[in-house]
Amino acid sequence: MKVDLLIRNGRVIDPSQNLSGHYDLAIREGRIVGLYEKGKTTDDQGMYLESQETIEAEGYVVTPGLIDLHAHVFPTKTSLGVAADRVGVEQGVTTVVDAGSVGLWSFDAFLEEAVHPSVTRVLAFLNISGDGLCTGGGELADMSRLTPREAVALIRKQPIVRGIKARMSGSVVKQNGLQPLLVAKEAAREAGVPMMVHIGNAPPKLTEILPLLDQGDVVTHAFHGKKGGMFDERGELIPEAQDALERGVLLDIGHGEASFSFQTLRHAQAQGITPHVISTDVHQRNIDGPVHSLTHTLTKFLAMGYALDEVIAASTYAPARILGLENEIGTLKVGACADVSILQLKKERTILTDSEQETVETKERVVAYQAITSGRVLTCK
Ligand SMILES: [Zn+2]
Structure with missing residues (x-):
């Protein structure tokens, strides 16, 4: 058998298969066709695998293509958007999920201007407001702007939409309280997709929001440092969160500019609570700090004591399952799409800053080296 690409001798971490060790990875026609232990890279006849192209990955970490579950990549219609490839493949991330920049009314433009021109795979949580973030915010303040029925119809025919986004904070919903969430939930359940619910400053209160969420729904900004979050003043998990x-x-x-706090994470750690997904909420106003990139965000979790395998799981397999795409992406299983990230662990002193301006120092950071999307190799910036 001749393959298109062989990634040799890398330290492969694939939490979808509980795999962590040195393997060779073979790719043909945009698909993973083999994963081999050292010295066993042969075909069925025992012949050594021939390859068109080889990447020597000794000293690198090879993972399923990283997935950023929360980003903003609609720069042509929103002021905070950044180009998908800038936060995607150029930073070692093969899939970015736009979290609510786009609503129903700008969906065609989103396809044309953000999805199709990007090398990075771009998916979306559709904003339950037809406006999305294209009018600059406050999109759930007028209930007549919500488009639940049309959202369900769109999700049924458009596979890039994987869920519904509702931003449940005071500045967004104004006097509408929980109403937008109820509308979003009904649509999401009808379409059979999860909701991603942004939490921030009340109203509504988090104690009222959480009871409305079901298995598989996602709370984003879950570890923010504002009042009224997942943990009370003493750092105890609130009962509704439990x-x-x-x-x-x-x-x-x-993470975002205002939504991730090391101190909140410490409260979580003290109670054995681990974030399921690590995403950036990267956009124009935080890309130059404190967020920078997904790999920079992963570095913060290594610095806070999480294992490399854990942070890779939270940025590959976990988001892929939420997206309902765990057999395609976020995995290196044979037959899956050949989306792969090649990362480096650089010994380098770095100061890491959260959204509350607290800093933590680290001696090791995750740096993107190459991204492979559907078998195509790109070198990161
Ligand atoms: Zn966001």
Whole structure:
């Protein structure tokens, strides 16, 4: 058998298969066709595998293509958007999920201007407001702008939409309280997709939001440092959050400019609570700090004591399952799409800053080296 690409001798971490060790990875026609232990890279006849192209990955970490579950990549219609490839393949991320920049009314433009021109795979959580973020925010303040029925119809015919986004904070919903969430939920359940719910400043209160979320729904900005979050003043998990976790509600980082706090994470760690997904909420106003990139965000979790395998799981397999695409992406299983990230762990002193201006120092950071999307190799910037 001749393959298109062989990635040799890398330290492969694939949490979808509980795999962590040195393997060779073979790719043909945009698909993973083999994963081999050292010295066993042969075909069925025992012949050494021939390859068109080889990447020598000794000293690198080879993972399923990284997935950023929360980003903003609609620069032509929103002021905070950045180009998908800038936060995607150029930074070692093969899939970015736009979290609510786009609503129904700008969906065609999103396809044309953000999805199709990008090398990075671009998916979306559709904003339950037809406006999305294209009018600059406050998109759930007028209930007549919500488009639940049309959202369900779109999700049924458009596979890039993987869920519905609702931003449940005071500045977005104004006097509408929980109403937009109820509308979003009904649409999401009808379409059979998860909701991603942004939490921030009340109203509505988090204690009212959480009981409305079901198994598989995602709370983004779950580890923010504002008042009224997942943990009370003493750092204890609030009972509504405990119940939500027991029901299977998932916690996403969604770092952003104002939504991730090391101190909140310490409270979580003290109670054995681990974020399910690590995402950036990267956009124009935080890309130059404190967020920078997904790999920079992963570095923060290594610095806070998480294992490399854990942070890779939270940025590959976990988001892929939420997207319902775990057999295609976020995995290096034979037959899956050949989306691969090649990363480096650089010994380098770095100061890491959260959204509350707290800093943590680290001696090792994750740096993107190459991204492979559907078998195509790109070198990161
Ligand atoms: Zn966001």
